[in-house]
Amino acid sequence: MPGPESELLCDWLRHTAAAAPDAPAIVEENRVTSFCELFEQAAWLAVRFVEHGIRKQDRIALVLPKTTEAVVSVFASLLAGAIYVPIHPQWPKERIETTLADSGARLVIEGENFPPRITDRQTGTSIPWQPVPAALAGVDSLPRADAGDPAFILFTSGSTGQPKGVVLSHRAVSAFVKWSAREFQVCSSDRIACPSPLSFDLSTFDIFNMALCGATCVLVPGHVMWMPRFLVRFVREARITCWYSVPSILAGMLQEGRLAEHEYPGLRVILFAGEVFPGPNVAQLQAAVPQAVCANLYGPTETNVVTWCRVPRDFDGSRPLPIGHPCPYATVTVEASSGQLLVGGDSLMSGYWNRPEETQRAFVSLEGKPYYRTGDRVSLAPDGHYLFLGRLDRQVKRRGFRIELGEVEAALVRQEGILEAAAVAAEDGKMGTAITAFVRARSAGAVTFVEAKAHCARTLPLYMLPDRIVFLDTIPKGSRGKIDYVALGRIAEGLNHGDQG
Amino acid sequence: MEIKAEVRQFIAENVLLGVHQTTIEDATPLITGGLIDSIGMIGFVAFLESRFAVEFMPREIDVHSLDTVERIEELIRKKLADRDAGVAAGDGQQIR
Numbered sequence: 001m002p003g004p005e006s007e008l009l010c011d012w013l014r015h016t017a018a019a020a021p022d023a024p025a026i027v028e029e030n031r032v033t034s035f036c037e038l039f040e041q042a043a044w045l046a047v048r049f050v051e052h053g054i055r056k057q058d059r060i061a062l063v064l065p066k067t068t069e070a071v072v073s074v075f076a077s078l079l080a081g082a083i084y085v086p087i088h089p090q091w092p093k094e095r096i097e098t099t100l101a102d103s104g105a106r107l108v109i110e111g112e113n114f115p116p117r118i119t120d121r122q123t124g125t126s127i128p129w130q131p132v133p134a135a136l137a138g139v140d141s142l143p144r145a146d147a148g149d150p151a152f153i154l155f156t157s158g159s160t161g162q163p164k165g166v167v168l169s170h171r172a173v174s175a176f177v178k179w180s181a182r183e184f185q186v187c188s189s190d191r192i193a194c195p196s197p198l199s200f201d202l203s204t205f206d207i208f209n210m211a212l213c214g215a216t217c218v219l220v221p222g223h224v225m226w227m228p229r230f231l232v233r234f235v236r237e238a239r240i241t242c243w244y245s246v247p248s249i250l251a252g253m254l255q256e257g258r259l260a261e262h263e264y265p266g267l268r269v270i271l272f273a274g275e276v277f278p279g280p281n282v283a284q285l286q287a288a289v290p291q292a293v294c295a296n297l298y299g300p301t302e303t304n305v306v307t308w309c310r311v312p313r314d315f316d317g318s319r320p321l322p323i324g325h326p327c328p329y330a331t332v333t334v335e336a337s338s339g340q341l342l343v344g345g346d347s348l349m350s351g352y353w354n355r356p357e358e359t360q361r362a363f364v365s366l367e368g369k370p371y372y373r374t375g376d377r378v379s380l381a382p383d384g385h386y387l388f389l390g391r392l393d394r395q396v397k398r399r400g401f402r403i404e405l406g407e408v409e410a411a412l413v414r415q416e417g418i419l420e421a422a423a424v425a426a427e428d429g430k431m432g433t434a435i436t437a438f439v440r441a442r443s444a445g446a447v448t449f450v451e452a453k454a455h456c457a458r459t460l461p462l463y464m465l466p467d468r469i470v471f472l473d474t475i476p477k478g479s480r481g482k483i484d485y486v487a488l489g490r491i492a493e494g495l496n497h498g499d500q501g
Numbered sequence: 502m503e504i505k506a507e508v509r510q511f512i513a514e515n516v517l518l519g520v521h522q523t524t525i526e527d528a529t530p531l532i533t534g535g536l537i538d539s540i541g542m543i544g545f546v547a548f549l550e551s552r553f554a555v556e557f558m559p560r561e562i563d564v565h566s567l568d569t570v571e572r573i574e575e576l577i578r579k580k581l582a583d584r585d586a587g588v589a590a591g592d593g594q595q596i597r
Binding site for chain 1: 525529530533534536537538539540542543544546547557559560563
């Protein structure tokens with residue numbers, strides 16, 4: 001039986017379930033699922049998928065919160081040789097439908113409550129969820145994916161107004177997971193927590209290190225997410241040893257959650273990724289949990305993590321933390337003309353789902369090898385660390401999520417009464433990145449701010465909604481008729497700094 | 502204490518960045534209507550707790566109980582009444 005040397009993510013679970021069947025794989029509040037139970041449930045479900053007619057590379061959409069059942073569904077899909085498509089259940093209905101259609105998912109697994117419903121989107125028939133599988137037969141004849149085959153598709157903001165699917169292979173995910181296991185010495189006594197949903201690439205760290213290393217994946221209860229002091233209490237009481245989240249959540253834990261007032265003797269690794277974590281916050285975090293290795297991981301969804309930087313012990317926060325140096329599986333270089341970071345190596349995406357032209361544009365060939373154009377401007381410091389300088393295009397990061405401003409504009413102009421929209425992002429001392437949309441309406445009072453925002457909320461996830469909408473009679477344009485984003489950016493910055501206009 | 506007015510003012514100043522107060526009606530959906538997202542909720546919940554001197558327990562608040570100004574007022578009034586009557590909240594544990 002293939003073990004940890006395999007590059008197939010589901011092989012790891014099978015191996016660990018045989019080696020340590022009774023060890024805890026998933027903890028969800030008071031409920032513990034052992035490796036044996038997790039594997040048997042997933043394998044039983046995989047056999048049902050195959051019986052139902054699911055073939056290798058078919059898509060299975062998981063419209064589920066991050067629960068035990070969601071993790072079972074991940075491994076069931078992979079064991080069947082299929083591709084899972086995680087979709088956040090709180091996305092607007094329209095966005096969920098578009099994503100289901102775009103991915104061509106045959107099965108959809110959904111439902112906030114137990115048990116989830118499994119439905120065939122073509123025939124409307126369903127597969128029952130069996131909490132305790134009976135006899136396990138047929139596992140050995142399940143189809144096996146190749147390491148280069150896609151394991152899942154993550155849908156992310158697209159500049160043309162439609163989300164686009166980033167296709168990641170078993171091999172690409174394996175490169176990151178194996179490196180992280182080695183670098184941070186993940187082992188069977190670890191208890192890993194990652195509050196990110198499955199639709200976010202941070203979730204590859206907890207669920208796949210669980211399978212690879214026999215560690216326990218401790219799911220973060222949804223009801224504590226709004227109250228950082230309970231999130232902090234969760235870290236303490238659930239004896240978390242490895243934490244991985246976006247900086248916004250850690251910032252909430254430091255401030256409202258008063259993280260520094262307690263001790264976390266078991267907490268040995270704190271990783272963050274997805275957006276810039278201001279230097280002073282990084283220094284506070286390291287001081288609050290002095291024994292923990294804190295590290296900034298960098299990489300777009302298309303490449304997963306490709307560079308990283310351990311927070312130096314004496315870091316005082318007076319300068320930004322670098323994005324660091326390359327992971328061993330990544331080759332990075334800087335495009336001389338633009339300062340853009342180019343990334344090659346094992347963790348690269350296979351491409352965008354069903355978008356051959358965008359896939360082609362995303363890569364550049366260097367010495368015969370594909371490199372992904374990150375769109376991030378960087379510089380190389382004398383000590384070999386890369387520093388993040390900004391974006392080349394109109395993509396912004398907010399709360400760790402990627403937002404194409406073009407998608408925000410597209411949502412606004414779909415509204416009756418809005419003729420034209422231009423969105424800009426600017427730093428706001430209080431909230432991080434704030435999005436300001438400038439809108440030209442059909443007539444004064446044709447649309448209110450609340451109406452426009454509610455309209456956007458029908459198609460955009462909450463983190464993409466504009467914070468402020470400014471109604472203008474004309475949108476400033478340059479001599480060639482192009483929207484003057486620089487001028488708009490200055491107005492937005494003025495608004496962010498107290499001038500309420 | 503005018504709970505609704507204070508809540509409106511906070512949202513207008515901190516969440517909507519200065520939008521005129523009257524655009525938030527008693528029944529305007531704040532969360533399901535897309536006005537506040539999950540990270541925004543962290544600051545909003547912290548405001549409610551400190552301004553009205555109440556402490557929520559994890560299962561006490563959700564998308565439903567905090568979605569409109571009128572439901573928020575209802576929740577705060579209930580918390581204040583419980584506090585004055587000396588009722589222990591939620592699972593009984595107060596943490597700092």
